[in-house]
Amino acid sequence: MGLNDEQIQMQRIATEFAQKEFLPYMAEWDEKEYFAKETMQKAAQLGFGAIYVSEKYGGTGLTRLDSSIIFEALSRGCVSTTAYMSIHNMCAWMIEQFGSEEQKQHWIPSLASMEKFASYCLTEPGSGSDAASLATTARCDGDFYILNGSKAFISGGGDTDLYVIMVRTGSPGPKGISCILVEKDTPGLSFGKKEKKVGWNSQPTRAVILEDCKVPVSNRLGEEGQGFNIAMQGLNGGRINIASCSLGAAQASLELAANHLKVRKQFNKPLAEFQHNQFKLAQMATNLVASRLLVRKAASSLQQNLPDAVSLCSMAKLFATDQCFDIVNQALQMHGGYGYLKDYAVQQYLRDIRVHQILEGTNEIMQLIVSRDILQN
């Protein structure tokens, strides 16, 4: 599909890795809620820890498109683990993009190798879609900020090492928000209970609680008031990554469904010989390809910093996550009763990608971003 030789190789490596190191454990990790740190570190050794961060700081120096291809391939092995890795990648990029030389040297190498794991903390109990209204404060006290507040639904929360936290340092609204790095074990940093989720079970999700948490001013990423911008720029890439994870799940599910249709017989013939199923498969495949093209175009646009990049990333996330959920849902239906059993992978793909329509900006917010772009330009 228009990939160059290196991208085909990368895709192959990621696919092989995922088939061998993720896929056999996908169900177990979901059932046991196991955060596979060692396996992710293995992936990081291949360069998957900081894919689009420059080599200068220990990243792999590849493009957004390369990353999309890689996340899609890895996702076929385990959506939840891949999705966490994409969040980790996003954090590493934010530090590269907005950090001081010292911060970059200090953090990026250990994030690239996944010796340390990162979490992205924006959402709060009182501010989800209305992210700019966040209420966690950071009061300046000499060489420190004192942080107070709580973040909700933090992926990796409690089990990761570095928290990239958006806090209010100034006036209400987006311009009063800053971004600050908080290390685990900092006094005043604690966590809520591990959430019980429908999917994404191979990554822990917890509230992040800040009670007079003292953090050096030198941990601030970028300038005061730049935090919201940093958060949103991180999310543009994050949206492509999440959409790519949906693509992987849809691809895997489509293949599983097609195979099932060939094998399962009713009324004396394989289900694959019923035109209804054939037509359904055709629709699913068409929508998958369309989604993939949009995601890849958005990735290219973002890489080149084109003016349409933000809109395209939102469109890609909106379209791909919705389409892929439908594809996986159809694939489950095609499995009949078996699709409902946990012995079959389709249900896990479905449960895992359902949240992609919600996080990193709900699909409703994606529509808001796109329509605003249309009406203002």
Add this chain to the structure above:
Amino acid sequence: MAMRVLVGCKRVIDYAVKIRVKPDKTGVVTEGVKHSLNPFDEIAVEEAVRLKEKKLASEVIAVSCGPPPCQETLRTALAMGVDRGIHVEIGGKDYETLQPIHVSKILAKLAQEEKVDLIILGKQAIDDDANQTAQMTAAVLDWPQGVFASKIEKMDGTLKIQREVDGGVEYVEAKLPAVISSDLRLNEPRYATLPNIMKAKKKQIAKKSISDLGVDITPRVEVLTVEDPPVREAGAKVESVEELLTKLKDLGRI
């Protein structure tokens, strides 16, 4: 003294693909089918790269014979750590009739040109399962061979090779230069890393033609027909040992 190593990299249909026979029965379907580096060759490449990492090898050269897509196969080897590749371009009918006897001569010629000390090949290709090339290459060069190797140790001027044989495990010592074929348990190949894939882009793949090497690749074998194995038939149950023996005699099995 560090060895110069040559590894063979055959492009074969991927092990996971469901093979289909062509309707005209001249062979199997290869167009549009996923191909990869022969798994035993991948093990050979891994061993060579490990020798280089241990500083027992100074340079590792990968060779692949066939049409242009063989360059992708070489790139996989380069991404695993091989230094450079040689693509011996062979296409069309010549490629269809290429046999181990021809390949062994090609490899022998290249080994001499490149002043190689060690040739490591996969024990067999998963398409033809020939298990001939390593042995023939050693014969052409009149070099010692250690085939089905599960462990290789460098001694002073020789190699101590652990071989898996029907009766168990055997050790041979071979003077260098030598030919080795890799068995399954020799090692577990590494994944190429993303940075190495990018680095491999800069590594050289030289192109050679059959005429450059002066090797005769006239076919020695003609494939008459390729067919599916017979469909499995139902078995039959017997009531006693006597009946079993009678049935087997009737079928001409005993």
